[in-house]
Amino acid sequence: MAQFNSIEEILEKYIPKEELQKVHRGLYGFDIQDPSHYLKFDPKVKGLADQLKLEVKSFRFPALAEELRKPRIVRIGAIQNSIVEPTDAPIRAQRDSLIKKISSYIAVAAECGVNALCMQETWNMPFAFCTREKHPWTQFAESAEDGPTTQAMRQLAARYNMVIVSPILERDESHGDTVWNTAVVISNTGKVIGKTRKNHIPRVGDFNESTYYMESELGHPVFDTQFGRIAVNICYGRHHPQNWLMYGVNGAEIVFNPSATVDSLSEAFWPIEARNAAIANNYFSVAINRVGTENFAHEFTSGDGRSAHHDFGHFYGSSYVTAPNGARSPGLSRVSDGLLVVEADLNLCRQVKDQWGFRMTQRLDLYAESLAKAVKPDFQPQIIAEK
Ligand SMILES: NC(=O)NCCC(=O)O
Numbered sequence: 001m002a003q004f005n006s007i008e009e010i011l012e013k014y015i016p017k018e019e020l021q022k023v024h025r026g027l028y029g030f031d032i033q034d035p036s037h038y039l040k041f042d043p044k045v046k047g048l049a050d051q052l053k054l055e056v057k058s059f060r061f062p063a064l065a066e067e068l069r070k071p072r073i074v075r076i077g078a079i080q081n082s083i084v085e086p087t088d089a090p091i092r093a094q095r096d097s098l099i100k101k102i103s104s105y106i107a108v109a110a111e112c113g114v115n116a117l118c119m120q121e122t123w124n125m126p127f128a129f130c131t132r133e134k135h136p137w138t139q140f141a142e143s144a145e146d147g148p149t150t151q152a153m154r155q156l157a158a159r160y161n162m163v164i165v166s167p168i169l170e171r172d173e174s175h176g177d178t179v180w181n182t183a184v185v186i187s188n189t190g191k192v193i194g195k196t197r198k199n200h201i202p203r204v205g206d207f208n209e210s211t212y213y214m215e216s217e218l219g220h221p222v223f224d225t226q227f228g229r230i231a232v233n234i235c236y237g238r239h240h241p242q243n244w245l246m247y248g249v250n251g252a253e254i255v256f257n258p259s260a261t262v263d264s265l266s267e268a269f270w271p272i273e274a275r276n277a278a279i280a281n282n283y284f285s286v287a288i289n290r291v292g293t294e295n296f297a298h299e300f301t302s303g304d305g306r307s308a309h310h311d312f313g314h315f316y317g318s319s320y321v322t323a324p325n326g327a328r329s330p331g332l333s334r335v336s337d338g339l340l341v342v343e344a345d346l347n348l349c350r351q352v353k354d355q356w357g358f359r360m361t362q363r364l365d366l367y368a369e370s371l372a373k374a375v376k377p378d379f380q381p382q383i384i385a386e387k
Contacts, residue, residue, distance in 0.1 A: 003314060003334060003335050004334060004335075005333050005334060005335055005336075006318070006330075006331060006332075006333055006334055007331070008330050008331065011023060011024075021033065028327060028328050028329075028330065029325070029326050029327035029328060030327050032329075032330050036060070036062075037059055037060050037061075038059065038060065039059075039060055039075075039112070039341060041056070041058070041111065041112050041341075042111060044111060045108060045111050045112055048107070048108050048111065049108055049339075052104055052105065052108065052337075053336070053337065054105055054336075054338065054339055055332060055333050055337065055338035056108060056112065056338070056339045056341070057329075057330065057332055057338065057339075057340050057341070058112070058340070058341045058342070058343070059321065059329035059330065059340070059341075059342045059343070060342070060343040060344075061284075061321075061323040061327060061329075061342065061343070061344050061345070061348065062345070063344075063347050063348035063351060064347075064348075066347060066351075069347055071345045071347060072228070072345060072347050073343060073344070073345050073346075074115045074116060074228055074254075074343075074344055074346060075112065075113045075114045075115050075116075075341055075342070075344075076114070076115070076117075076254060076284065076286060076321060076341070076342045076343075076344060077109040077112070077114035077115075077116070077117035077118070077162075077340065077341050077342075078117070078118060078256075078286050078287075078288045078319045078321065078332075078339070078340040079102060079105050079106070079109070079117065079118070079119045079120070079123075079288070079337075079338070079339050080120055080288055080289055080290065080291045080319045080337060080338050080340075081098070081101065081102060081105070081119070081123060081290070081291060081337045082290075082291050082292030082315075082336075082337055083098065083126050083292065083294055084097035084098055084100075084101055085097050086295070087126045087128065087294060087295060087296050088297045091139045091140060094125065094126065094140075095124050095125060095140060095148070096148075098123065098125070099124060099148070099149060099152050101337075102119060102123060102124075103152065103156060105337070105339055106156050106160065106162070106164070108339055109160075109339055109341065110159075110160035112339070112341045113341075114160075114162055115161075115162060115163065115188070115227040116162065116163040116165070116225065116227040116228065116230060116254065117163070117164050117165065118165035118166075118167070118183075118232070118256035118258055118286060118288060119165070119166060119167060119258060119288065120167065120258050120259060120260060120288045120289060120290045120319075121167045121181070121234055121235045121259050121260045121288075121290065122140075122167060122168060122169050122181065122260065123166070123167060123168070123258070123290075124140065124149050124168055125137070125140040125169060126296075127260045127290060127294060127312060127315070128140075128294075128296065129206075129207065129208050129209045129211065129212055130206035130208060130296070130300055130312045131208075131296050132208045132300060133298065134211075134212075137212075138169075138171075138179055138212065140168075140169050141168075141169040141170060141171035141179045142168065142171055143170070143171060143172075143173065144168065144170045144172075144180075144182050144184045144192070144195045145184075145195075147168070147170075147171070149166060149168050150168070150184050150186070150192065153166045153186050154186055154190045154192065155190065157186040157187065157189075157190050158188070158189060158190025160188075162188055163185070163186065163187060163188050163225045163226070163227050163230065164186045165184070165185050165186070165230065165232055165256050166183065166184045166186060167181075167183040167184075167232070167258040168182055168183075168184060169181060169182070169212075169213075170182035170184075170195070170197070178213075178214075179212055179213045180197045180198070180213050180214075180216070181197060181198035181201075181209065181212075181234060182195050182196070182198075183195065183196050183197075183232040183234060183256070183258060185223045185225075185230065185232070187225060187226075188225070188226055188227070193223050193225065194221060194223055195218070196216070196218055196220075196221050196223075196231070196232045196234075197216030197218050197234070198213070198215070198216055198235065198237060199215055199216045199220070199234070199237050199240075199243055200236050200239070200240050200243060201213065201214070201215055201236065202235075202236040204236075204265065205264075205265050205302060206262075206300070206302050206312050206313075207236070209236075219246075220243070220246035220247050220249075220250050221250070222247060222250040222251050222252045228253040228254050228346050229251050229252050229253045229254070230252065230253070230254050230256070231247035231250065231252035231254075231255045232255070232256045232257075232258065233247060233255055233256070233257050233277075234257070234258055234259075235257070235258065235259040235260060235261065237257075238257050238259070238273045238274055238277070239269070239273060241276075241277070241280070244277035244280070244281055244285075245280070245281060247281070247283070248280075248281030248282065248283055248359075253283050253284065253346045253349050254283060254284045254285075254286065254344075254346075255277065255278075255281075255283055255284070255285050255286070256285075256286045256288065257274050257277075257285060257286060257287045257288065258288050259287065259288060259289045259290070260289065260290040260315060261289055261290075261315065261316075262312055262313035262314055262315055262316065263313060263314045263315075263316045263334075264313045265313070267316055267318075270287065270289070270316075270318060271318075271320070271328075271331075273287075274286070274320075274322060275287075275320075275322040275326065275328055277322075278322035278323065278326065279322070279324070279325075279326040279358075280358060281324075281358075282324040282349050282350075282352045282353045282356075282358060282359060283324055283349055284321060284322065284323055284324060284342075284344055284346075284348075284349070285322045286319075286321050286342075287319060287320055287321075287322075288319040289315060289316060289317050289318055289319055290315035290317070291315050291316070291317035291333070291334070291335065291336065291337060291338070292314070292315055292335075293311050293312070293314050293315070294311060294312060294315075295310050295311045296310050296311065297310075298310075314334075316334045316335075317331075317332050317333055317334050317335065317336070317338060318331040318332060318333075318334050319331060319332045319338065319340055320332070320340070321340065321342040321344075323344065323348060324348050324349050324351075324352040324353075325348065325352045325355075
């Protein structure tokens with residue numbers, strides 16, 4: 001199928017203006033053409049973005065003014081990107097070209113006033129796990145604490161006073177050189193606050209990631225930053241509501257979902273899962289997907305009868321943010337690099353909790369008890385048949 005830029009663009013092209021407002025309200029929870037939902041940036045931003053061929057989109061989620069709490073306004077940034085060098089270029093050239101490109105995007109994010117930013121899953125390398133080859137891809141794995149990517153991101157975080165969440169392939173030298181799929185959370189002071197790892201590893205399509213790394217043993221950490229309590233649900237973890245739930249239980253206000261997923265597999269789920277998580281758990285969710293098509297020198301098979309091929313399919317971008325009340329921003333492009341900047345008042349999390357009472361009515365005790373029974377070897381599903 002020929003690629004198209006975005007669903008928003010198609011809707012705008014074919015739906016009459018007066019009907020479009022209704023469609024947008026139904027789909028996004030807002031009239032997304034209302035100019036009050038967009039941020040005004042210095043004209044410098046457009047110049048920089050044009051130069052870099054970077055799509056920059058913004059959105060603003062309003063919240064109520066409270067009498068006893070000051071607004072907690074933060075600007076959340078999401079970057080989606082294609083690779084720079086071909087996948088058979090030297091590893092260092094591939095990685096460093098991506099660090100250079102993303103550093104220039106982070107400079108634009110800084111101009112847009114972004115306070116907390118996240119990139120896509122394993123942003124500094126091609127998504128090579130489809131190949132099942134260890135060599136050369138595991139060479140991209142690096143220390144989460146002081147590898148070259150983390151060092152570069154630490155400098156930028158301090159320079160721009162920005163929390164940066166950097167999802168990478170981690171090499172854990174202290175534990176037998178183990179490889180992990182990790183997100184490093186870097187404070188706006190430039191210090192590494194900590195790291196979190198992918199909890200659920202896909203075994204679907206060409207996502208052969210279980211060949212490379214295991215499920216996280218770090219639980220569901222939430223990082224208390226100057227710009228809100230942040231958690232990271234890495235890619236395939238978004239299919240597991242209990243994963244999203246636990247970040248909420250631990251107090252997250254913003255949950256990033258750095259991803260790499262292709263149109264033939266998951267595009268129908270994409271607008272639903274992170275959005276639903278924001279609604280169910282009363283936090284902001286930030287879904288970020290890789291963009292572009294990546295080709296690999298050695299062909300690989302998918303175990304589905306198709307002949308061997310050299311690419312994974314199209315990573316369809318479409319990154320977006322959902323507010324705790326279910327309203328969502330328009331998405332970034334399906335085909336080009338982009339930066340989404342969303343202004344949010346974190347007070348909205350509590351306001352929606354109070355309005356809907358989802359946390360209060362959650363019945364965690366009921367599910368803790370039921371699940372404790374369900375994981376026992378002698379468990380029998382509670383099915384009642386007609387007698
Ligand atoms: N990277 C990753 O976990 N992808 C799995 C496919 C999907 O979740 O859509």
